[in-house]
Amino acid sequence: MSRKIDEWISAHMDELTVAICESVRIPSVKGTPEPGAPFGKEVTRAIEHSLDIGKRYGMETRNMDGYIGLIDYGEGEETLGIMCHMDVVPEGEGWKHPPYGGVIADDEIHGRGTLDDKGPAICALYALAAVKECGLPMKRKVRIMLGGDEESGWGCMKHYRENEKMPDLAFSPDAEYPLVNSEKGIAQITMKATYGSHIELKGGERANVVCDSVTAIIPQSADDIEGLAADFANKTGYGVVTNSKDGKTTITVTGVAAHASMPEMGKNAIQGTLALLNILPIPEEDKHAVCALHRCFGFDMHGESAGIDCEDASGRITVNPGIIKWDENGYTLVVDMRVPTTQSLEDISNRLCANVEDAELIDKHFQEGHFVARDSELVTKLLEVYEKHTGRPAEPLAIGGGTYARAVENAVAFGCERPGVPALIHMPNESIRLEDVKFNVRVIADAIIALACE
Structure with missing residues (x-):
C-alpha cells in the first residue's frame, strides 16, 4: 500500500503544486466583514478554493458561514482533526518575488502563505485524497479544518466550538518537525x-x-x-x-x-x-x-x-x-x-x-499554554511516522508560536518546517521547496494512516 500511495502522490504533484500557487495568489489577509465573509471576502475565497478541491475528490465539504471550512472523509465514532488555516499576515516590504504571485523559481514556490499555512493545508488535503483514492479502510473519520482567523483573534475556532464537537485527537501542520507537544x-x-x-x-x-x-x-x-x-x-x-x-x-x-x-x-x-x-x-x-x-x-x-x-x-x-x-x-x-x-x-x-x-x-x-505527554498515542505514532521518513530518531519540541493544537486537549503541531531549512514565516520572501511539498504530503498521508486507518 505504501507504494500505491507513493505512486498516487507522484502522479498528482503537478496538480498539487498548481493548487498551492493558486491559493497563494489569493491575498487572504483579514479584511472588512461582509455577509458570509466575517474575515473579509479574500479569506472566504481562499477557504472556498480548498473546499473545491475536496469536492473534486468526492469528499464531504462545508463552509461554516465563512468562519471555517470543513473537509470530511471516512467513518468512525472518533474524529481525527487536521487543523489548518487559510488566512495570512500582511505581506510587508522587501520581497524578491511578488508576495501574492505564487511564483515557482529555484525549485521553490514563493509567496505569503506558502509555509504558513496554505502550503501545508493543501498538502494535507492531497494526503487525505491519496488515502481515499487508494481505498484504505478507516477506523476514524478525518476532518480537515480550514480556519479563517488564526493570525488574528481565532474567531473561526470560537465559531466552530460553539457549533460543532471538537475532534477527539488532532494535529496542526503549522509549526515544525519532528513534532511540537508544548506551546507557551x-x-x-x-x-x-x-x-x-x-x-x-x-x-x-x-x-x-x-x-x-x-x-x-x-x-x-x-x-x-x-x-x-x-x-x-x-x-x-x-x-x-x-x-x-x-x-x-x-x-x-x-x-x-x-x-x-x-x-x-x-x-x-x-x-x-x-x-x-x-x-x-x-x-x-x-x-x-x-x-x-x-x-x-x-x-x-x-x-x-x-x-x-x-x-x-x-x-x-x-x-x-x-x-x-x-x-x-x-x-x-x-x-x-x-x-x-x-x-x-x-x-x-x-x-x-x-x-x-x-x-x-x-x-x-x-x-493558555498547551502540553501533550510524550508517551501519548498521538505523539508516539507521529514521531514514528517522522522517523520512518527521515531515518533519524526524533523527540518533541517546545515552541513560542501558537497553533490550533491548543484548542484541542489531545492535539499537537506536526510539521511543516523542516530542521535546517530556513523558515521565513511572517517575513519577506516566504517560500516552500518543491521537495518539501512532496515530503509533507507523503508524511501527512502516513500520519493519517497511522491514526485513522485500520
Whole structure:
C-alpha cells in the first residue's frame, strides 16, 4: 500500500503544486466583514478554493458561514482533526518575488502563505485524497479544518466550538518537525497613555509580527536631527530616512519583519524608533513618554529591562511591541508576549505595564499554554511516522508560536518546517521547496494512516 500511495502522490504533484500557487495568489489577509465573509471576502475565497478541491475528490465539504471550512472523509465514532488555516499576515516590504504571485523559481514556490499555512493545508488535503483514492479502510473519520482567523483573534475556532464537537485527537501542520507537544502561553495586551502630544507615530499591522517600519513626525527641522539620525543608523543597523517640510520632519525607521515568537529573526522598528526619539530634541512631554517606553523595552527580546524575563522547560519569554499609534492625544501600544507555561499571563502582563510610567492596561487577550505527554498515542505514532521518513530518531519540541493544537486537549503541531531549512514565516520572501511539498504530503498521508486507518 505504501507504494500505491507513493505512486498516487507522484502522479498528482503537478496538480498539487498548481493548487498551492493558486491559493497563494489569493491575498487572504483579514479584511472588512461582509455577509458570509466575517474575515473579509479574500479569506472566504481562499477557504472556498480548498473546499473545491475536496469536492473534486468526492469528499464531504462545508463552509461554516465563512468562519471555517470543513473537509470530511471516512467513518468512525472518533474524529481525527487536521487543523489548518487559510488566512495570512500582511505581506510587508522587501520581497524578491511578488508576495501574492505564487511564483515557482529555484525549485521553490514563493509567496505569503506558502509555509504558513496554505502550503501545508493543501498538502494535507492531497494526503487525505491519496488515502481515499487508494481505498484504505478507516477506523476514524478525518476532518480537515480550514480556519479563517488564526493570525488574528481565532474567531473561526470560537465559531466552530460553539457549533460543532471538537475532534477527539488532532494535529496542526503549522509549526515544525519532528513534532511540537508544548506551546507557551500567549498574552496580547494594549497599553495606553493619554496626554497632549506634539509627535505622531504609526507602525505595525499585527501584534504577532515583528514591526518592520515606523513613520514618525516630529516638530523639528531636519537640520536639528540629521546628524543624530545618521549616527544612530550607523550604530544600530536600522534604516533611517528623514524628510522635512514646514518646520516638521518625517522620519521613517526600517527594521526586519519576523514572527513575534522568534523576535531574534527580525529587527523591531518600534524599538528602534523609540531609541532614536529618545536621543532627539523633541518636546519635553513627548520625551518623558518616549523615555518611559524605551526604558521598558530597550532593544530587549525577553523583557529584561521590564523585569519579567523568565524561562522553563517550554522556553524563554519573548516580548514583541507589535503595533504603535501615537497622535495629539497620546499613544496606544499593542504588545505580544510568549510566556512560559509555568507563569501567569495575568501577572506577567500587569508587571510589564507597571514598568511604563503613566501607561494603563486597557485590553488583554490570553491563550493558555498547551502540553501533550510524550508517551501519548498521538505523539508516539507521529514521531514514528517522522522517523520512518527521515531515518533519524526524533523527540518533541517546545515552541513560542501558537497553533490550533491548543484548542484541542489531545492535539499537537506536526510539521511543516523542516530542521535546517530556513523558515521565513511572517517575513519577506516566504517560500516552500518543491521537495518539501512532496515530503509533507507523503508524511501527512502516513500520519493519517497511522491514526485513522485500520
